[in-house]
Amino acid sequence: MATRTQSTRANHKWGMVIDLDRCTGCQACVIACQSENNIPLNDQTAFLDGRAIEWIRVERYWEGDYPDIKARFLPVLCQHCDNAPCESVCPVYATYHNNEGLNVQVYNRCVGTRFCGNNCPYHARLFNYWEPVWPEDLRNQLNPDVTVRTRGIMEKCTFCIQRIRRSTRGGKQVEDQAFNPACVQACPTDAMTFGDLNNPDSRVSHKWEDERAFRVLEALGTNPSVKYLKQVDAHA
Amino acid sequence: MALTRRQFLKWAGVTGIGAVVFNGCRVPDHEIQVQSPVEMPEDLVTGRDNYYATAAQLGLASEGLLVRVMEGRAKKIEGNPDHPVNTGKHGIRAEALLQALYHPDRIKHPLLRIAKGGPFRRIDWTEAIERLTAIISDRDPNEVLLATPLLRGRAADVVQAFADGSRIRLQGFDALGCESVAREALRQLYGQNAQPDFDIAHASYILNFGADFLGTWINPTHYSRGYGEFRQGDGRSRGRLVHVGARYSTTAAAADHWVYATPGSEGLLAMSIAYTMIDEGTADSDAASALTGGHGARALQAFAPERVAARIGVDAHVISELAHELADKKHHPALVIGGGPAAAQANGLFNMLAVYALNALVGSVNRSGGLVFNPEPVSGRVSSASLREWKQTLADMRSGDITAVLVRESDLAYGLPGALDARGALRSVDTIVSFSSFLDETSELADLILPCHTPLEEWGTDEPNPGPGYTTIGFQQPAVNRFHDTLSFGDVLLQTGSQLGLPGLPWENMREAVRSLAQDLHERGRGSVVQPTFAEFWKRTLERGGWWDTGATADGSRPDLPELARSAPAVSSADPSRYPLHLVPFEGIGVGAGQYAHLPWAQSAPDPITSAAWDTWVELNPHTADEMGLKNNDIVIVESSTGRTIRVPVYVNPATPPDVAAVPMGQGHRAFTSYAARRGANVLDILEPTEDSETGAFAWGATRVRISGTTRTRVIPKLEGLEPARQLHGEELIFVHKA
Numbered sequence A: 001m002a003t004r005t006q007s008t009r010a011n012h013k014w015g016m017v018i019d020l021d022r023c024t025g026c027q028a029c030v031i032a033c034q035s036e037n038n039i040p041l042n043d044q045t046a047f048l049d050g051r052a053i054e055w056i057r058v059e060r061y062w063e064g065d066y067p068d069i070k071a072r073f074l075p076v077l078c079q080h081c082d083n084a085p086c087e088s089v090c091p092v093y094a095t096y097h098n099n100e101g102l103n104v105q106v107y108n109r110c111v112g113t114r115f116c117g118n119n120c121p122y123h124a125r126l127f128n129y130w131e132p133v134w135p136e137d138l139r140n141q142l143n144p145d146v147t148v149r150t151r152g153i154m155e156k157c158t159f160c161i162q163r164i165r166r167s168t169r170g171g172k173q174v175e176d177q178a179f180n181p182a183c184v185q186a187c188p189t190d191a192m193t194f195g196d197l198n199n200p201d202s203r204v205s206h207k208w209e210d211e212r213a214f215r216v217l218e219a220l221g222t223n224p225s226v227k228y229l230k231q232v233d234a235h236a
Numbered sequence B: 001m002a003l004t005r006r007q008f009l010k011w012a013g014v015t016g017i018g019a020v021v022f023n024g025c026r027v028p029d030h031e032i033q034v035q036s037p038v039e040m041p042e043d044l045v046t047g048r049d050n051y052y053a054t055a056a057q058l059g060l061a062s063e064g065l066l067v068r069v070m071e072g073r074a075k076k077i078e079g080n081p082d083h084p085v086n087t088g089k090h091g092i093r094a095e096a097l098l099q100a101l102y103h104p105d106r107i108k109h110p111l112l113r114i115a116k117g118g119p120f121r122r123i124d125w126t127e128a129i130e131r132l133t134a135i136i137s138d139r140d141p142n143e144v145l146l147a148t149p150l151l152r153g154r155a156a157d158v159v160q161a162f163a164d165g166s167r168i169r170l171q172g173f174d175a176l177g178c179e180s181v182a183r184e185a186l187r188q189l190y191g192q193n194a195q196p197d198f199d200i201a202h203a204s205y206i207l208n209f210g211a212d213f214l215g216t217w218i219n220p221t222h223y224s225r226g227y228g229e230f231r232q233g234d235g236r237s238r239g240r241l242v243h244v245g246a247r248y249s250t251t252a253a254a255a256d257h258w259v260y261a262t263p264g265s266e267g268l269l270a271m272s273i274a275y276t277m278i279d280e281g282t283a284d285s286d287a288a289s290a291l292t293g294g295h296g297a298r299a300l301q302a303f304a305p306e307r308v309a310a311r312i313g314v315d316a317h318v319i320s321e322l323a324h325e326l327a328d329k330k331h332h333p334a335l336v337i338g339g340g341p342a343a344a345q346a347n348g349l350f351n352m353l354a355v356y357a358l359n360a361l362v363g364s365v366n367r368s369g370g371l372v373f374n375p376e377p378v379s380g381r382v383s384s385a386s387l388r389e390w391k392q393t394l395a396d397m398r399s400g401d402i403t404a405v406l407v408r409e410s411d412l413a414y415g416l417p418g419a420l421d422a423r424g425a426l427r428s429v430d431t432i433v434s435f436s437s438f439l440d441e442t443s444e445l446a447d448l449i450l451p452c453h454t455p456l457e458e459w460g461t462d463e464p465n466p467g468p469g470y471t472t473i474g475f476q477q478p479a480v481n482r483f484h485d486t487l488s489f490g491d492v493l494l495q496t497g498s499q500l501g502l503p504g505l506p507w508e509n510m511r512e513a514v515r516s517l518a519q520d521l522h523e524r525g526r527g528s529v530v531q532p533t534f535a536e537f538w539k540r541t542l543e544r545g546g547w548w549d550t551g552a553t554a555d556g557s558r559p560d561l562p563e564l565a566r567s568a569p570a571v572s573s574a575d576p577s578r579y580p581l582h583l584v585p586f587e588g589i590g591v592g593a594g595q596y597a598h599l600p601w602a603q604s605a606p607d608p609i610t611s612a613a614w615d616t617w618v619e620l621n622p623h624t625a626d627e628m629g630l631k632n633n634d635i636v637i638v639e640s641s642t643g644r645t646i647r648v649p650v651y652v653n654p655a656t657p658p659d660v661a662a663v664p665m666g667q668g669h670r671a672f673t674s675y676a677a678r679r680g681a682n683v684l685d686i687l688e689p690t691e692d693s694e695t696g697a698f699a700w701g702a703t704r705v706r707i708s709g710t711t712r713t714r715v716i717p718k719l720e721g722l723e724p725a726r727q728l729h730g731e732e733l734i735f736v737h738k739a
Helices: A002-009 A028-036 A044-048 A115-119 A137-141 A161-171 A182-186 A203-208 B005-025 B097-101 B125-137 B153-166 B179-190 B220-232 B250-254 B266-279 B285-291 B296-303 B305-312 B316-327 B348-361 B387-399 B422-427 B489-500 B510-524 B534-544 B600-604 B622-627
Strands: A014-019 A057-065 A068-076 A095-097 A103-105 A192-196 A226-229 A231-233 B049-058 B061-070 B073-079 B111-113 B120-122 B144-148 B169-172 B205-209 B240-244 B257-259 B334-338 B404-407 B431-434 B460-462 B470-476 B546-553 B581-586 B618-620 B634-640 B645-652 B660-664 B704-713 B736-738
Touching: A014 A203, A028 A057, A028 A182, A028 B073, A028 B600, A068 B250, A137 B073, A137 B097, A182 A192, A182 B073, A192 A203, A203 A226, B049 B460, B049 B534, B061 B220, B073 B097, B111 B125, B125 B404, B125 B431, B125 B489, B144 B153, B144 B387, B153 B169, B153 B460, B153 B470, B153 B489, B153 B510, B169 B387, B179 B348, B205 B266, B205 B316, B205 B348, B240 B250, B240 B316, B266 B285, B266 B296, B266 B305, B266 B316, B266 B334, B266 B348, B285 B348, B296 B305, B305 B316, B334 B348, B387 B422, B460 B510, B470 B510, B489 B510, B510 B534, B510 B546, B534 B546, B618 B622, B622 B645
Parallel strands: A014 A226, A231 B736, B144 B169, B144 B404, B205 B240, B205 B334, B240 B257, B404 B431, B581 B660, B618 B645
Antiparallel strands: A014 A192, A057 A068, A095 A103, B049 B061, B049 B470, B061 B073, B111 B120, B460 B470, B470 B546, B581 B704, B618 B660, B634 B645, B634 B704
């Protein structure tokens, strides 16, 4: 099985482009991700302790002062770096780079050293300090495709690998935009584009080459699989 | 070895018994699923999932949805790509419908209060309907009030028919109700009863007064669809957005230019822009003539920029520049939008008339990139009653003219201004019946609770208002079977109507009501689903999640434009020397005005501007906070001229104007599930019960407050750290393209 899987999946290189000129910071991606990926409920204490788990979060940065002030939004998720600083420090190989460009987390291997979280410059990796708990009825909503992570391990965005697997299972050829991660699926302004960078005709490949494209903290050389398109500043 | 007959029979017996015994002990076949590893990747989930198309009414918003159902349980909600309003996308509140369905604090069966103030006991639905029937039949119909949220589609038809047949009072409740002011302005200006669509995707320039249409106003998902194209749509130049508003909202953050105008002066600003355009001859001449009664700019000279600039708080040259930008043909089509706090003022109708008249002056009425009229709805609508009507209703409760209140998801005790003491009025009523699935403040006062389905469990239709410019009907079907012993609200009314022998309710249940509408649509033989047989039409319509007809557009004709007012109405407010700050309440991105506060995802969605969640805070300008000796997390007392107060922590927001105190709505519930109760403060409680002078709508943006410090602090739960995050000059995280 492994041989067949590798030969079919190696054709893909998954990537994402986020257009900051379309993003309004509306949080639809954040909640869609939490629903899809069985992320524990972030209660008030989680925010107060700085322990809220959001595989994708929307950061807001101020520029200027009132009245010439501007808030800029930056959705941050695992950048699936080709030179991922998190991978090289994991003592148990719980995180590695697969042949489709994904930075993968194997929950069963993770022993919770948190080295990867320390080494991630994007703060995209989150540690489960507590056992995730849902009230009995709410458990009915949990996505059967996604493992519920136990206490003591790291977790992070997977580009909704369960959707990738479902769509490409058995070497199935998949058309561009046939599926999307939950955040991209929800984004009301179409700010997020996901797809196969190995497909030169894919929408994400076109946007990858856009003149507004940049990577966050590019100087670190992590070579992320996520690019952002600059917000356009017209004269005020 | 020789085998004797006796030995043979003994062994045969033991073997047979053993076979039976061990067969009985083994795990039944259906519990063992041995699969070849070749066919069982590590992530394969056994079971079969189905996707059901449905529709949901989320307050003023409409979204067509696809629900993933597995093993009889709803797992995920996503937008229906076919639905013309949200075209495959969805917002926080739609996603959180899953949590409404599986909420641990749902009321699971009908409840009857044993005695006033006593505990509830469980009853069955037969008894519940009988009791409801008796409550209505034992009274003069005029003594019975049915309060519902805004309703559209088949649910509105059933509710209206029930009210008509029983002759009870029917009032729609929306805590803010501000859409009614803009709607009245559009009716007076353009003769439209249905809310027009804003063709944001094809506009080149948008001037927006107050409406946070990308965050919380009417239908943010729909407007955001257009906004993405407005900014970076293929084959078009980037649109320009100017936002006028008192709070730096999601829409203000998205804008190219944010203008702070004194709350309540938005109409003055719009009139001043209109004056400038007409005076400079850049406005549509026919519209200018009609709006000024043929007198031209002279009629509006009271609004010349230099005359009104000080009252608006915006320099005269900025007003002129806005007029020039709006009139500039290279920016056309231009679109002017208004609503939210700009409409929720004592002069709200004046503001909205002035704002929406600008569309006529730039030739953007009923055209691509401008206001696009919608046809009259196929089904009925229950709109929100004005604050003036609610005041009368509360007085009728106190005087004994209303003795029974039937309330469906309308939390009067929470949502009406505290100065009106809705709780006290409700207490004076003999009987309260709640149809809520959750024990909110009003339901806590109820004598009888008939819990109804959540949207994923029931039949219905939803006609978006605004629609996309043509007739659109989303079909709502149960994606899952009912999770508790609940009934559809429509079914409760139909069963009760049957017991009461009411005329005008020909349907046995909501499914039949929806099918009868579908039959009408089928007979039209046009639209998105056309099938020879009704059976096939029904199936296809449910599969697609609705029916829409791009050819069924609004009648293009419209009455002549009315003449605009030549002077601004006088508005009184609390003494600014005693109450120096404008209170700007704003809807929470998830919890809205409190109606979604019971849903954990709605609570935990951080406010985009502050990143705060689960709480209430007051946003103050850094200089204002400094002058008052306040810093982040200091608890202050916010007191309005009603004398009512809330205690909330301070968030020093660098984008808050100096004379503004902005407070999010949605918290401060006494009840409404464990996720909402005793959390934050209810800013609606301290609002002055001011009305728009003409429509009587709630002027919830017209309250002034003063703030005093305390010695206490409370850390605001939020995503960002202790200090507001800023871009570091020279080491930007976010790069910007200078156009």
